[in-house]
Amino acid sequence: MALTYTLITGASTGIGSELARVAARNRRNLILTARSADKLEALAEELRTAHSIEVVVIPADLSQPGEVPRLWDAAVAEGRRINFLMNNAGLGAYGPVSAGKWEQEKRSIDVNITALSALCSLALPHLIETGRSRILNVASVAGFIAGPGMAVYSATKNYVLSYSIALNEELRGQGVSVTALCPGATQSEFFAVADMQSSRMAQAKLPTAREVAEYGYGAAIGQQVVAVHGLQNKMLTWLTRILPRTTIAKIAGRTMAPT
Numbered sequence: 001m002a003l004t005y006t007l008i009t010g011a012s013t014g015i016g017s018e019l020a021r022v023a024a025r026n027r028r029n030l031i032l033t034a035r036s037a038d039k040l041e042a043l044a045e046e047l048r049t050a051h052s053i054e055v056v057v058i059p060a061d062l063s064q065p066g067e068v069p070r071l072w073d074a075a076v077a078e079g080r081r082i083n084f085l086m087n088n089a090g091l092g093a094y095g096p097v098s099a100g101k102w103e104q105e106k107r108s109i110d111v112n113i114t115a116l117s118a119l120c121s122l123a124l125p126h127l128i129e130t131g132r133s134r135i136l137n138v139a140s141v142a143g144f145i146a147g148p149g150m151a152v153y154s155a156t157k158n159y160v161l162s163y164s165i166a167l168n169e170e171l172r173g174q175g176v177s178v179t180a181l182c183p184g185a186t187q188s189e190f191f192a193v194a195d196m197q198s199s200r201m202a203q204a205k206l207p208t209a210r211e212v213a214e215y216g217y218g219a220a221i222g223q224q225v226v227a228v229h230g231l232q233n234k235m236l237t238w239l240t241r242i243l244p245r246t247t248i249a250k251i252a253g254r255t256m257a258p259t
């Protein structure tokens with residue numbers, strides 16, 4: 001019988017590398033992807049040694065056209081079956097839209113929205129055929145709000161949240177569940193990549209990527225549709241049901257501001 005694998009995007013650092021570790025502890029074979037081949041190889045070696053699992057590394061730049069189909073073809077080569085897809089790769093650009101960071105904003109749309117949707121679309125016939133499959137899409141609490149200071153990033157995560165809920169509903173009865181993991185601010189490379197270490201948010205005491213990954217993994221296994229990590233973040237998402245979006249945007253803008 002063919003081995004089954006978990007495909008994880010953005011597995012080189014942060015939440016993605018911790019998702020790989022938690023999946024490995026649960027004896028899952030892995031396919032790891034991100035741009036940093038050296039980090040992926042080091043993680044693969046660590047996990048093969050610690051857990052005697054199969055780990056395949058496929059470096060890819062998901063912001064580039066054609067990379068998602070190439071990744072998918074390489075992932076299912078040699079008869080590999082995938083029954084867990086973790087769309088975790090993502091990035092943001094910090095600052096007002098007027099700051100002119102379009103290249104980075106566009107890259108966040110390409111990775112957070114386009115690559116995630118393309119990978120779901122390519123994988124779904126395979127996941128349905130495999131049966132008892134899971135998709136974990138990493139959204140954010142930013143997906144519940146309009147986020148001044150990270151307007152494009154918040155909008156991409158609104159997309160991921162909405163898309164994941166709809167997809168889960170479409171797939172009812174077909175053996176594939178979809179979970180949108182919504183972390184709040186978390187320790188990772190995210191703030192450095194987004195150039196936002198000066199923000200209030202980045203300087204608060206934050207949960208570790210491991211805590212978030214363990215929570216997200218459990219939520220996906222439990223077929224939870226929307227999984228908001230942490231009590232404070234859950235309270236924030238409850239507030240979004242009560243207060244007008246414009247009021248929430250004012251509060252979010254203050255949290256996002258530099259100290």
Ligand SMILES: NC(=O)c1ccc[n+]([C@@H]2O[C@H](COP(=O)([O-])OP(=O)(O)OC[C@H]3O[C@@H](n4cnc5c(N)ncnc54)[C@H](OP(=O)(O)O)[C@@H]3O)[C@@H](O)[C@H]2O)c1
Pocket residue numbers: 009010011012013014015016033034035036037060061062063064088089090091092111138139140141182183184185186187188189190191193209
């Ligand atoms: N940290 C937070 O506060 C937070 C909060 C809510 C949601 N999230 C979400 O959590 C997910 C993981 O982020 P993180 O916090 O763990 O940040 P991170 O440490 O910066 O990790 C991001 C991952 O995405 C990969 N990536 C970035 N651009 C890519 C590209 N063009 N092609 C392929 N892979 C790419 C990176 O790998 P390479 O650089 O090697 O390509 C890295 O593995 C993201 O979707 C993020 O939006 C994070």
